[in-house]
Amino acid sequence: MNRDLLKRLCAASGAPGKESDVIQLVRDELEPVADEFVTDPLGGAVARLAGDGPRLLLAAHADEIGFIVSHIEEGGFLRVLTLGGFDPKTLTAQRVLVHGRDDLLGVMGAKPVHLMTDEEKRRPAKVEDFYVDLGLPEERVRELVRPGDRVTRERSLDDIGDLVSGKSLDNRAGLYVMIEAVKRLGEHACDIHAAATVQEEVGMRGARVAASRVRPHLGLAIDITLANDGPDAKPHQRVTSVGDGAAIKVFDRSAIVPTAVVDHLVALAEERGIPYQLEVMPRGGTDTRELQLAGDGAIAGAVSIPARYVHQVVEACHPDDLDACVDLVVAFCETAQVLVQDG
Numbered sequence: 001m002n003r004d005l006l007k008r009l010c011a012a013s014g015a016p017g018k019e020s021d022v023i024q025l026v027r028d029e030l031e032p033v034a035d036e037f038v039t040d041p042l043g044g045a046v047a048r049l050a051g052d053g054p055r056l057l058l059a060a061h062a063d064e065i066g067f068i069v070s071h072i073e074e075g076g077f078l079r080v081l082t083l084g085g086f087d088p089k090t091l092t093a094q095r096v097l098v099h100g101r102d103d104l105l106g107v108m109g110a111k112p113v114h115l116m117t118d119e120e121k122r123r124p125a126k127v128e129d130f131y132v133d134l135g136l137p138e139e140r141v142r143e144l145v146r147p148g149d150r151v152t153r154e155r156s157l158d159d160i161g162d163l164v165s166g167k168s169l170d171n172r173a174g175l176y177v178m179i180e181a182v183k184r185l186g187e188h189a190c191d192i193h194a195a196a197t198v199q200e201e202v203g204m205r206g207a208r209v210a211a212s213r214v215r216p217h218l219g220l221a222i223d224i225t226l227a228n229d230g231p232d233a234k235p236h237q238r239v240t241s242v243g244d245g246a247a248i249k250v251f252d253r254s255a256i257v258p259t260a261v262v263d264h265l266v267a268l269a270e271e272r273g274i275p276y277q278l279e280v281m282p283r284g285g286t287d288t289r290e291l292q293l294a295g296d297g298a299i300a301g302a303v304s305i306p307a308r309y310v311h312q313v314v315e316a317c318h319p320d321d322l323d324a325c326v327d328l329v330v331a332f333c334e335t336a337q338v339l340v341q342d343g
């Protein structure tokens with residue numbers, strides 16, 4: 001695993017609608033190896049590796065869940081709205097970055113336990129219970145921050161045993177896999193378009209734009225999936241397990257992957273000795289949906305990276321799974337044209 005690249009991707013901030021720092025990293029990595037590198041009006045980017053065959057669109061989203069400042073309150077405290085699905089209890093005691101005129105370190109403030117009523121202790125936390133404290137006087141805050149500025153989570157990527165853990169592995173792990181796969185690509189018949197999509201966490205908006213422009217015959221989304229493999233999960237609740245290999249998506253709430261795509265990915269994994277597992281995810285959605293619904297419809301599936309604690313600041317993946325996903329995406333890019341020819 002190219003740990004340095006994954007660290008740089010995770011360290012970058014990219015709340016929905018403000019993904020430019022992440023896109024710049026993608027540009028640095030892929031523009032030198034691409035035949036063409038273009039950006040779109042929403043801020044997404046596509047690296048093309050030209051081929052004579054069918055158009056294959058890879059999609060990995062560049063954004064991460066974050067917040068948008070709605071109000072600056074008396075005392076200089078910020079109220080925020082969420083961009084993407086947060087579990088409010090995970091906001092307690094978090095450091096955040098407020099992307100105002102400068103990047104400012106802040107904390108998610110809330111009432112201390114000493115002052116909570118019994119009723120407040122019993123009820124689940126709500127996003128509205130929190131505010132961002134920048135530790136600055138109101139006047140200074142108003143100079144540096146305005147409504148609409150984004151707020152992202154602050155946490156470094158670190159090794160935890162055999163795993164890597166930090167913020168925004170959803171979906172920098174997927175971007176990492178796409179970048180490494182594109183850089184390693186050998187002979188390919190497909191006309192490959194590798195898209196770093198934006199605003200996935202607020203409804204797969206960037207993927208729609210990328211897919212409308214590329215009009216792919218084939219698609220492959222690359223995103224994390226749930227590894228519900230902790231001690232409290234019953235066997236039938238385990239979507240995937242970390243360390244068991246690349247997850248081949250079969251189903252989520254946004255897309256049913258055609259059997260031919262699943263079978264092709266499984267055959268590739270078995271032929272090339274790539275560890276894999278099948279992913280049937282009872283909830284959630286990915287860019288896979290927009291790839292499938294593009295134009296007249298595309299043959300599209302997804303390769304997913306198993307991740308624990310998704311949408312928290314301690315998301316965790318196994319480096320071996322990342323390597324397996326890179327191998328599988330490379331294999332798919334080199335062979336996907338058969339899915340069109342067979343069809």
Ligand SMILES: [Zn+2]
Nearest residue numbers: 170171223224
């Ligand atoms: Zn994601």
